[in-house]
Amino acid sequence: MAIADDIETLKRQEEALLFETFTEDDAWALGSRMRQRAADQNLPLVIDIQIAGRPLFYSALPGTSPDNPEWVRRKINVVMRYHKCSYRVSREIAAGGGALDELRGVAPIDFAPHGGCFPVHIRSVGVVGTVTVSGIPQREDHRFVFESLCEFLGTDPAPIALGLEG
Secondary structure, three states, X not given: OOHHHHHHHHHHHHHHOOEOOOOHXXXXXXXXXXXXXXXXXXXXXXXXXXXXXXXXXXXXXXXOOOHHHHHHHHHHHHHHHHOOOHHHHHHHHHHHOOOOOHHHOOXXXXXXXXXXXXXXXEOOOEEEEEEEEEOOOHHHHHHHHXXXXXXXXXXXXXXXXXXXXX
């Protein structure tokens, strides 16, 4: 799939996966489902859900390393700065041939434009937080979060799923 196609699909995902509300109980329910899904698939993931920088759910499954929380932090910074999923920012940068660095006003040590972080966007409010994973290749990190959000929100993933990486 071409980068331009990925970007358009990622935009559609962001438009489709909006919340009406998002509470502490929602974060716990979503995070618990994600953790169980990751455990069932034996995936080495760190799962983090935050609202306004406030941690509401966190889990590190077997096989993760101390580096995974750093990737989570850096992906969250991307989403909260650009109000786009981190994989979309990654694909947009790849399409433009640039980098996310000091020329764009950010320090690479604090920003990771890699898949795995999706905005918690409340309809009529805006982006208020993030759902993030780290531990598998970035496109799979993104897919895991996307599919988890689709399940939680009752959205059919098929019409807006990314194709195979090409």
